[in-house]
Structure formats: structure tokens, C-alpha cells
Amino acid sequence: MDNRTGFRQRGPAFLAAQARQALGVATEPRPLAELPPPLVHTALGAAACAVAVLVRQDILGVAHSAMASGALAALTAILLAGYDRLVYPRERRPRVDSLALPVAAVGAFAIVLAGVPQLGVRVAAGVVAALVIGGVPHIVGRQAAGRDAWLHRLARDVAGVAVLAPVLVAASSPVLPPAPRFGLVAGVTLLVSFDTLRTERLAAWRALACAVLVGLAVAGASLLAGTSSMNAGVRAAALLVLWYGLRGAGAALAAGRLSRHRLTLVAEYAVFVGFAAGALRWIVLNS
Template sequence: MDNRTGFRRRGHGFLADQARQALGMAGEAKLLADIPAPLVHTAFGAAVCAVAILMRPEALGLQRSAIASGCLAVFTGLALVAYDFLVYPAESRPGLEGAALPVAAVASFATVLAGVTPIAVRLAAGVVAAIVIGGVPHLAGRRVTGREGWATRFGRDAAGVAVLAPVLVAASSPVLPPLQRAGLVAAVALLVSIDGLRTERIGVIRALLASAVVGLIIGEVTLPVATATGNAGLRAAALLVLWYGLRGELGVLVTSRRNHWTSIAEYGIFVLAAAVALGLIAARNL
């Protein structure tokens, strides 16, 4: 039992564990009740999105909005880590990596507010951000406690795509200066890549280095692509495919898998397809 003052386990999972111990069943089961619950985090995510709306460029100006949104993203990550540290036992805490995708979600929503004007798109982006902030710590907790199945992995990958895609679309907006667009895309791609690579059980340092390379490449490619003419959705889709391929390639390179070259070839197909698409987009603007 967790004997820290003011904190104790509770709920059906705890009672079932106590019953198992009373029957003499050895070992302590990993309790779902000890994993960060989505409800509290989702409510916090909704509050963060509400604050982000108040910090939109129309209200504060572009520069002040960018600074305020960056501070809000950092605060969100620190608040999630602090809450999980105080409330949940060590064996079920997602740690710092669990805050990577929520921080990226805040940055993504702020980017949509700055670069996209339709209310429907902004509303959808806010809902996605709140769900990601609420759900990802729970999914990360399942990974830490050994409860991560294919559905959990798929959920985290889908959350990463949902966070990165709006940023890639908004990067084509002329509202944001080119360097700020590239830097923002690089930062969000780095955070999303960290979450994805850690899902693959890659070490923290290796995941961070690989994610930094992915972020730099995506940010660099964004500069010429964002100024191209044509459908912004197609450009964002090509960049998203490129990110997926690069993340997979570098993820394989920093591990010691036996099917090393097979995996590199598989992810290389995505990189090649994205490169061809981006090349065609660039050729149309010559």
C-alpha cells in the first residue's frame, strides 16, 4: 500500500488487489487505478485550450502571442509532470516523456489559432488538443506498467499525427514569418517524434538525438515547401509522410534490431515517396 501522507490507493482496482492478497495470491498486480486517469487531465487540457484562445494573435499581437503560447506549453508540461508525481506511485508515472505530446498539442493549437481563421477548424483543433492532453498521460502510464497493447500504441501514434498535421497545414499560412514557421514545425516534430520513439522502447538519449535530427530535417524542408503554391493539404500530407519515414529510419538506426536492413528499406519507401511528391510540388513553382 502507498503510505504517503494524504495519498492512498482507492477504487475497484485497489479493492480487488486487497482481495487477492487476502487469499494468499503472491505478487502485486499492476493496477489500472494507479495509471493517470484521463478525466482530470482532459479537464486540464480544456482549460489550457481556453487560455490559449485568449492568447491568440488577434488579441495580443503575433509576437506577444508566440511568447505567451510558448510559456503556456511549458507550463502545461510541468503541471502534468508535477500532478502525476504527487498523486501516482513511482511505478506508474509516465515521467517527462509523457509530457512531450501534450506540450506539442498546445503548440499545435496555438499555431492553428495564428495561421487558420475558420472557426470550425479552430474548434476541431481545440478538441483534439484537449483530448491529447487528457489521454496521452494515461496511455504513457499503461506503457510504464506493462499494459501497452496494440490499441494503446495505435492511440499514441494517432495522437501524434493529429498533433503534427495541423502544424504542417498552418505552416503554409503567410501570417507567420518563414523562420518562425520552420522553427515551430521543427519543435513540434521533435516532441512528437520523442513520444513515438519511446513507444518503440528506445532509450531516452537515443530517442532524443534521433528526434532532434527528424525535427531539423522537417523544419528545413518546410521553408521552401511552405511558400509554394497549390493545395496546402497536399503539401502537409507530403511532409507528414516524410516525417513518418524519417522517424522510422532513424528509430531503426539507433536500435540493434535483427531485421535492420529490412526495416530501413520499408521506411525508405515512405521517404522516397515523400521526396518525389515534394519535388513535384517544387517543380510546379519554378
């Protein structure tokens, strides 16, 4: 029985399909939503930042603002996970732990609104938060799709530093009380450290354990260093160097068997830790 319709297929698309078939290349089209543009994520980040402005400390108070910011961070994570579930195929869907840095970005912006009165720092932190919330899921999606590259890992590390730096500035200013400052710095540092450690191919439980220790250490150092409205940037820079050294040494120690190369890495990162500790001590003695 002849089922031909009488219409002959032609055109560039048909010829390209025939060429792929002759070469043995699969002709199934890849899903258009496999790597969606980061527009929706960025819009969600901008909306989260707008809500964070409305629930800042000087409007709701410390306790209510902290609860509202925590709920906002959780809601942002739920919306990001739900959107990724809708648009990504199951086998290319980003992991749940990839939401750590976007959640940290929301918390960081809330901390900056509470602890830094300068408008320029607030605006910069809001832009960074929106871009991180919009860009990091797209980077993780490319990595999940098998398009991992050193540039993607570098971008995630840079995003982590951009999120953490204004938080350390806020932690060095005398606006926030000690207990909330310790908890907020520890939480954001934990999330940022966890994300950067996962880029080092560490298992989730190893990365989480190391991130907890790094977060507690940096938050404790921020309390010991004290606060000052005059040199908050210098204190924040020293704390950032301390975080870099602790994170790097922790990644080398948690990676597994301690080879000579890993011990060398630990020694190199220990130099940063020692330099940061000396700088913080000098700042405390001369403040």
C-alpha cells in the first residue's frame, strides 16, 4: 500500500537531516528549555531584593526583619527549584544544593540593608544579589548539561566572593548587635563556602562539614576583631583573606588522602590564614 502524500520533502532542513542520518548522527532535537536564558531567574532575584528592601531592619525591627528575610530566602529557593523542575529535563536538572549561593545572596543583601547605611554599598549589594540569583542557576544548568568548563567554576567562585564581601563589611560596622551579627555571618559564610567547596568536586557531606567549620571560624573572628565605623573595609578585607585561606585549606584536607601535593596546598593556604590573623590583630591593637 502506498502511503505517500504526493508532497516531496525538500529544503535545507531536510537535507541537513539526511546528512546527519548518513553520518550516523542522532537526529532527535535537544529540548529548547535545556538551557533556558537567565531572564526569569534574574527577574526573581530583582523581586526578592525589592521585597528585602521592604522588610529591612529599620522598618520591622531586628527580630521581625530577620524572620522575614529568612522566609524570603526560603521562598526564593522554593521558586527557583520549582522553575528549574519545570524547564529542565530530569537528567539535566541542577542539584538542590546548587541553591546555596542564591539563598546566600538574599541573606547577604538583607544583612547589608541592616548593617551598612551607605546607599552605594546597598545598591551594589542589590545588583550583585540579583545577578547571582539570575546567573548561578544558569551556570549550574550548563554544568549539569555536560558543558562544564573552568570558566564556569571561576564564575561561581567570583560570585561567592561578591556575595560574601559586603556581608563582612556589614559585620565590621557597629550597627548590628553581636549575637545577630555572629549568626548572620556564620550562615552566609557557610552557604558561600559550601557552594565553592562543591565546585572542588567534594562530596556533599564533606563540603557541608568543612563549610560549617569555616563559617564558625570566620564569624568568631569577626566578633574578636570588633567593629568600627572608620575602617570597616579594612576589617572586611582581612576577614575575606581569612575566609579564602580557611576554605582552601579545608578543601585540601577534606579531599581525601593527604598526599604531598595536598600538604603543599594546605601550607600555601595557611600563609593566607596567618597573614589575615596578623592583620586582624594589628587592627584590634590600633583601633
